[in-house]
Amino acid sequence: MNVIFAGTPDIAVPSLEAAMSCANVCAVLTNPDSPAGRGKRLVASPIKTKALERGIPVLQPEKLDQEFRNQVLELKPDLLISFAYGKIFGPKTLSCFSFGGINIHPSLLPKYRGPAPINAAILNMDEYTGISIQKLAEEMDSGDILLQNRIRLNHDETTEVLSRIVSFISAEMLVEVLENFQVLSVKAYEQKEEDASYCHILKKEDGLIDWNLSSKEISAKIRAYFPWPGSFTFVDSQRLNILAADLIDDSQLNEKYSSEEAGKVLEINKSLGIIVKTGDSLLGIKQLQLHSKKVLDFRSFSNGFCLKDKKLG
Amino acid sequence: MRSITYYGEPVLREIATKVEDINEEIVALIEEMAVSMEENNGIGLAAPQVGVSKTLFITHAPNDKLRVFINPEILSTSPETCLYEEGCLSVPGVYGKVKRSEKISIQAYDQRGKVFKLDADGMLARVIQHEYDHLKGKLFIDYLPEKKVAKIIKKLQNQK
Ligand SMILES: [Zn+2]
Numbered sequence: 250m251n252v253i254f255a256g257t258p259d260i261a262v263p264s265l266e267a268a269m270s271c272a273n274v275c276a277v278l279t280n281p282d283s284p285a286g287r288g289k290r291l292v293a294s295p296i297k298t299k300a301l302e303r304g305i306p307v308l309q310p311e312k313l314d315q316e317f318r319n320q321v322l323e324l325k326p327d328l329l330i331s332f333a334y335g336k337i338f339g340p341k342t343l344s345c346f347s348f349g350g351i352n353i354h355p356s357l358l359p360k361y362r363g364p365a366p367i368n369a370a371i372l373n374m375d376e377y378t379g380i381s382i383q384k385l386a387e388e389m390d391s392g393d394i395l396l397q398n399r400i401r402l403n404h405d406e407t408t409e410v411l412s413r414i415v416s417f418i419s420a421e422m423l424v425e426v427l428e429n430f431q432v433l434s435v436k437a438y439e440q441k442e443e444d445a446s447y448c449h450i451l452k453k454e455d456g457l458i459d460w461n462l463s464s465k466e467i468s469a470k471i472r473a474y475f476p477w478p479g480s481f482t483f484v485d486s487q488r489l490n491i492l493a494a495d496l497i498d499d500s501q502l503n504e505k506y507s508s509e510e511a512g513k514v515l516e517i518n519k520s521l522g523i524i525v526k527t528g529d530s531l532l533g534i535k536q537l538q539l540h541s542k543k544v545l546d547f548r549s550f551s552n553g554f555c556l557k558d559k560k561l562g
Numbered sequence: 563m564r565s566i567t568y569y570g571e572p573v574l575r576e577i578a579t580k581v582e583d584i585n586e587e588i589v590a591l592i593e594e595m596a597v598s599m600e601e602n603n604g605i606g607l608a609a610p611q612v613g614v615s616k617t618l619f620i621t622h623a624p625n626d627k628l629r630v631f632i633n634p635e636i637l638s639t640s641p642e643t644c645l646y647e648e649g650c651l652s653v654p655g656v657y658g659k660v661k662r663s664e665k666i667s668i669q670a671y672d673q674r675g676k677v678f679k680l681d682a683d684g685m686l687a688r689v690i691q692h693e694y695d696h697l698k699g700k701l702f703i704d705y706l707p708e709k710k711v712a713k714i715i716k717k718l719q720n721q722k
Binding site: 425 | 624625627628676
């Protein structure tokens with residue numbers, strides 16, 4: 250089977266390698282190199298880097314226009330595989346592929362259609378999330394499901410960690426789909442439209458912490474937004490980024506501070522971290538960063554800046 | 563859904579026999595086992611635990627998907643071990659620390675009849691070793707100190 254693999258970030262790299270192990274990847278489609286770092290040097294996507302390393306031709310069109318489609322048609326591809334590519338495929342593009350296209354989406358579709366499903370599952374403290382391999386349809390993330398697997402969540406994972414796990418399980422699932430493509434295509438089932446939910450592109454300002462929420466909700470947010478867009482609060486009107494925090498399972502301590510105001514820093518505890526009062530209990534900040542300063546663990550941070558008795562928010 | 567067999571039932575002590583043919587019956591058994599496992603919040607379930615003495619188990623470890631292991635063979639285990647508290651759906655209410663290899667390599671067939679090899683560590687490696695033991699008629703309490711086991715057995719008999 251001749252396939253074109255469309256993807257851009259790290260999460261798609263194991264799937265590209267999986268596709269290469271059981272199909273002929275005749276080209277890779279990825280976003281144009283983007284400026285990064287201080288010098289705004291153009292940087293290739295992780296998928297482009299992997300493709301070049303493996304000697305696969307790379308296509309980086311700005312637009313999926315007729316010129317692009319002519320290039321694709323010359324390759325006589327059977328299947329388009331997309332995973333976090335960054336552009337939407339129209340019917341004219343899909344018709345260049347004899348079997349159409351499939352897409353890997355890291356959620357239990359029809360739940361969390363859209364661009365940030367991994368963050369959403371952590372933020373909402375779901376018991377399970379999952380990965381769906383769907384047929385590419387005109388409406389985003391509404392294609393028939395070829396294969397879906399659930400992933401049990403541990404409620405301590407960050408988006409960074411879960412993305413890595415998703416990248417490997419997706420690769421395994423893609424092999425299963427490619428090896429059983431005819432059977433799974435026939436058995437593919439429609440999504441239940443009435444159960445559909447959507448997630449949106451995250452913005453930096455979404456990371457503001459509301460200390461009146463429960464400790465579990467705040468912890469979920471910090472994990473869901475790590476490493477991007479990050480969570481933050483304010484201290485003395487300076488922005489303070491919170492990179493990691495742990496729940497505190499100490500009923501005596503919770504009792505002691507039960508009447509304090511949400512957002513107040515109560516103590517700097519050697520093992521539990523910088524203890525903050527939340528809407529229902531306590532949270533121990535473990536890693537933090539004052540605006541435009543270095544990221545520090547709570548001990549080093551507290552050597553230079555004492556947060557005790559400050560009110561965050 | 564299949565009901566769970568509990569400590570004391572002979573099937574848990576039998577050596578399971580090979581699955582000769584991965585047919586519709588086996589696929590249906592796997593589906594029912596998956597429901598039983600999830601309903602009971604288990605992270606692994608072996609066929610003897612639903613009264614079927616066949617070499618087959620499933621796992622659903624944290625941060626992992628559901629995995630099916632038919633006629634598994636553990637190919638290698640790491641010399642590094644770790645101690646961690648285990649429980650078992652067939653021995654309800656009992657927990658105890660068991661030493662297991664940190665990493666293992668296993669080969670098995672999946673529900674489509676395809677052979678695969680998997681290197682596992684962390685919780686998945688632990689669950690696999692626990693379930694693999696079930697196929698040999700072994701339970702996690704067999705690793706616990708004798709005194710503790712005597713107490714557990716007394717407690718389980720009182721529950722009946
Ligand atoms: Zn067990």
